[in-house]
Each structure stands twice: as C-alpha cells, then as structure tokens.
Amino acid sequence: MASPTRAECESLDARDPLARIVNEFAPGEPGWLYYDANSIGAMPMSAHRALGRLAEEWRRLRRRGWSDADWLDGPTRLGNKLAPVLGAEPGSVVVCDSTSINLYKALRMALALRPEREKIIAEDGAFPTDLYIAGAAARDHMAGGTLVRVDDAKALGDSIDADTAVVLVTHTDYRTSYRHDLAALVTRAHHHDTLVVCDASHSAGAVEVGLAAAGVDLAVGCGYKYLCGGPGAPAWLYVAPRHQAHAESVIPGWMGHADPMAMLPEYEPAPGPKRHLAGTPPVAGNTLMETALDLWKDLDPQAAFAKHGALGDALINTIEDLPKPRPMLAAPRDPARRGGFVSFRHPEAHAYVRALERAKIVASYRAPDIVRFGLSPLYHRYIDIWTLGDRLRTLQMERTES
Template identity: 45%
Template sequence: MITLPDCQALDARDPLRQLRLKFAQPTEDTIYLDGNSVGAMPADAPQRVQDLMTRGWRDARRRGWSHFDWMEKPWLLGEAVAHLLGAGPHDVIFCDNTSVNLFKLLAYACKLQPQRPVIVTQRHNFPTDVYVAQGLAHLLDGRVSVRFIDHPDELPAALGPDVGVVYLSHVDYRSSYRWPMRQANEAIHRCGALAFWDLSHVAGAIAVSLEDDGADFAVGCGYKYLCGGPGAPAWLYVHPQHQEKEWPAIAGWMGHQDVFAFAPDYEPLSGVRRHLTGSPSILANQAMSAAADIWKTVQPADLNWKHQSLSELLVHLLQQRCADLGVVVTSPMDYSQRGGHLTFSHPGAGSVTEALLAHGVVSSFRKPDSIRFGLSPMALSHVDLWNAVDRLVHVLQSGVWQDSRFAKVSV
C-alpha cells in the first residue's frame, strides 16, 4: 500500500525539486495535470515579456534587431533543449507552429527520395499530422501518397521499396503508447525510408536520443511540457546528414544565406536554419526563453527519473484506490511503452473530468471514455498526485460526478 508519507519521501529524493520553485503557482488551489496541453509558467516569464514590451517595443523598436537577440532566438532556444532531445546543439531550431513545421519537413523529406513516393503514417495519428500528409499529397496532385497503418504491429508489412518517409507520433495523444524509436528506425532504414517523428507528447516530459536512435527528422510543440506558454513556437530537428541536401519547402528570407543582402535569388542558409521562414515571433520567443533557461540546467537522467517515478506512482495509486470505482488504466503497463501522460477509462469519463475541474484538478477528456493525466516532471510533485487521486476518489465515491451540472463537457 502506498501512503502519503511514501509520496513525501519520493519528493525528498526528487532531483528536480528545486526547479519546481522556478514555476509560478496558480492563484487557485489547482492541481494541474494538463501539461500535455499547456505547460506551467516559469515565474519570471511575465517580467521578461514586460521588458520586451518596454525596452524592446516602446524604446528600441527597429533598433531591437541589433540591440537584442531577436534574430538569434530561434537557434538559442534550440541549443537550450537539444540535450534533452538527444540532438546536437546546432541541429534544433524553434519557429512557426508544429503543423507548419510538419509540412516543411515532410515536404523536404519527400524531396530527398522522389523515386519513393509513399508516406506511411498511422490512421489515428494526431489529426494535424494526418491532414498535413494528405494536404501534401493533394498539393502534389498524387505524386506522393499516404499509406495508413491502423496499429504499430502493421509497420513491417507497410514498408516496401516505394516508401520514402515513415511519419509517426512517438507517443499517441490518446493512449500514451510510446513507440520503441530505435527499433522502429532500424526497420524503417532497412527498407530504405526516412524516419520522421512528432515528439509533441514527449519533449519536456521524457528525454530522448534522436541522433543515437537514428531519427532523420523530428518536430514538437513548445507550449506543452516544454512550458513555452500559449502560442509558443514549435521546434524542428534535422539529422546533420540531411541538413544540406535540399532547399527548404518554404524558401523565406530568414532562411537565406545572407538575410540583409536582399539578394534577388534564393540561396539556402547552411544547416537546419534554412527552415526558418520569415520574421520570428519575438514576443512568443521571449516567453519561451524563460523556460529555455530552466531547461538548460536539467539533466536528461534527472528528467527521466522524475517522469518514471510520477508515472509509476500514478498507476499504483489508481489501481490501489480507484480500481473498484470503475477506473481502468488503459495506457501500456510497461513504462518503456508510455509517454508523457497516463490514460485511464471510466464509463462517465466526460462528467468525471468536469467534476474534477470543480474539485481543483485539471485533466483532459477524450471520447468516448478516457481521461488523461499529463505528468510534467518540472511542475508536479508526488504529493500532487496523491492529492489528485484523493480528489478523484471523492468524486467517484460520492457520485457527485453524476450531478446534472457536470453533464456538459468542456474542451
């Protein structure tokens, strides 16, 4: 039996416990378990944005480009998190949103092997991933096509000499299933295709090894576990061996070899930075920099210890305290197959999620009967999970979730 003192003892051993203090606490008594949607706010983010508004916008204006690091931010932010992605410091940049980066890199990857026109992806991949692949096929009038698999086991059979890119979410946004990236990359490369991963439900929760594990391309959101704030820039990664092979899909001036030469013809910037398009989102990058300065100090092993500890604790608490209240953990039981969040089912999941909100626990509902608890290692403690499960037990045991005020489910 796990007790509250056990959770307190885990917190005392938490290598990231000091970093929690660098995040602002919400004003209400809320346990926030939706870092898979919008991550926690670094305590100094408002001041940084305020400084930019006054010193940057009000005072410097155009001179801000040379007085501040507005131009450099996209790669400085990349350098701050690259070690947690297992990428070289010059192989990651922050720019645009995830959907745009998916498009840019998918088009780039397809261009590398035009004789292999098939993109393999999961039918139940996150919708934007599927739409971007379908949109690219549409744009190219069928010169590339999308082949769907319904289940990870179907990947080997889908691979063939016509496949150019395998394009997957490392972690499923509903079940939290985590692909074994190294094994998948090996199979993908054996068939001659390139491996492209969406790490939105991993980055900032679990450290990964993109380069060692053989990923060719990757993208992810900045506003989820990476704590960059609403509307934060997304990131993209290109393996060094592919960086100089082609023009980017959007040949914008910020990806030109000499931005301020205003040259009449496009010439790609060397390396991953050619995928920059136009002016960076300076305000969003400024908010993101608050988190980036924290990420610089995080060791991958500490992040992984904390995430695994939170995830295993939650499985045990749900089984121990909620199994006879209709809760079934539906994420994989093997930790190595789980990503950032943990998913469980309950027949009244939508109303339970609403009732939890009213009891100060922010989680998310996915149809038809799933609840996701996002486990942000930076922002959460083990005692937070104890308290959240305590409130869940109350909501279920009292039957309050069946109250008519919880019938309508919010986003």
C-alpha cells in the first residue's frame, strides 16, 4: 500500500476521536520526533500541576497526609482506573512495585495454586528479566520447580501438559512485536488446568489486552511505557476475581493486611488484590501515574486501540515506500497480532538508529538487527507519521549520496 499523503494524514487527524488528548501532552524538545513509547511514554501536561499539588499537601499535612489525603488508597484507586484499559474486571488490579517484583509474586502465587505441579513454561525469547525471575520462582517453589524454556509461540501452546503449573507468556514480544492470541493460549492451558501468567508490558495502554475476555489468570506490566506513568512509574498486577480468595500473598507485608493500622501481630490478608501490596506506596510515583490514567477517563479504549492499529499501518506503508535499501518489516502486518511498537530489521540497525538520532528522530535498537518505533494512540497524530516519512526519505538520500 502507498504511504499516506500529507493531506490524507491531516484529514485523518481532523476526524480522530482522540485528537483532543494529543494536546493534553507536553511537547518534547523542539524539532524532535519521538517514537520510543516502548521505553518511556511522553509526559501529560497535568504532571507539573499534580506534583505541585502533592508538594503542597506534603508541606501542609505532613503526617496527616496518610489519613487526610488519598495517599494510602493509591494502589487500588489507580488499579480501578487502569482496569478498563486492560479489559480487566473492577477490583482486579493493583498498581504497585515494579514489573519484575510483581512477576515474581504472580508466578509464586500461581505455583501455590497448583501445588502438586512443578513446571513453568516460558518462551526462550521472553524478556530477560521474565526468564531470570521465572527461574527463581521455580527454584523457590516448595516442591522445587523447573523452568522449561521453549523455542517460540507455537511451542508454548504445544508444550503444556498435565505437569505444567504455569505458562508464562510475554503478550507482546519485545523485539518482533508479535502479540499472542491470549484467548487461544488460555483455552489450551485451561484444558490441562494450567494457569496463565501474562506480562503485557509492551501492550498495555497501546493495544487491546482483554484480560477478562481471554480468561487470563494473573498478569503484570509496566507503568512507564505506553501508560505514560513517568520515570520509574509503579507497575501493575492483575489477579482474576476467581483466584482472589485463594491466591496467597507472596510478600505478606503490612500494606496487604486487612487492617494495616491495627498493628496486629498476625497477618490477615486484605480482601481482593490489595493483599498483594507489601510496603508503603510510592506516593509521588502514584501521583504522576494517576495524571496519565485520568486521560483515559472519558476515552473509549477500543477507539484508542483502533487508532493505534491505523497509525501502525500508516507507519509500515510509509517505511515500505522508502527507496531501497530500507528497513524490512519484522512486526506482524496484521494489527491484531501487533503490540505497542512496529519493528523492522536492518543489517546495520545500531548505526541506523544513531543516524536517526542525528536527524532528531528517537527510535530504539535491540540486538542484533531490530529497530523499533513505539506508537501511542494518545499522543501520536497521523501527521507525525507523515513527518517521520519525510525525514526518513531525506536521511536515506543523504546516506545514498555520501
């Protein structure tokens, strides 16, 4: 397909139901094109005000902030704001800790829910932290578990058997952007009474995750990527309602207690996913994250996901219209199978990303040959794709001439 023209992009922007949201984001440095939502999303304009408000609360309330402000409720309040974006049930998500920590909790929880089984299955190409943590969760499991690493997405489904406690699936592959069909995987896993733990870091806030509809058991993901929660933003943890009464807290800290301020000597878990909180919430991080989640308040997530797919198609067509030699598509062509970014292969990917940077284009490199362009349905406009194409064409001509 031909790349969209400037006029077509302007017309798409004029009809975009999310157009007003784009203006809710602070512009970056003048002249730079930003395509790295997969690493850290852009900043909502309201972040400055929210941090100023928090500083004032802190100055004025000091200790009373814990009782008179809404600091302590952050993890569950933010979880409820995030749930519709993940297609999760109300009361099934908490915002806390990092993805790595939440993944360890989710895997240990899942292993404890299937105590007679020992095996975790994960893809060999999963994000490295996921593999390290899955290995540790298996090692620390009471029965002494085993992590089985399989080659690819197909093998993940094919390898599930009656010994498998958990399948760990990275919803969107961090290099190819291949997005798993969660519902199909869950159906296969549940056929063997195996649980599915999903890491949706490269999906949440950009594309449909659909946790409840797919029947996922437990899930985790980052807050700082497409969810735009800011540097080091808290992550999220999903526990399907059917598991909430049985899933024991892996780190039973006081913030997961039914009555934290009663200072009781024995642990009594809070109802719902709140029991999976361990320590004091990071109030400043939650404040930033909430400004970003509030942008979704009056948004139809499906409209956002449809826009993301269309932006991705426009980006693919734009890059495939460049003169050769050009980056070759690595991501799925079907938007339903693509995650938050579009990736391409380039024989000199690292040098190419550096050349992009000299042309004030931010993309990201993953070894050995991947170039990723992260797309946000909230702050990217169609005209940004046209501008990117225009700049890439100029860059290509300069490289060919030199």
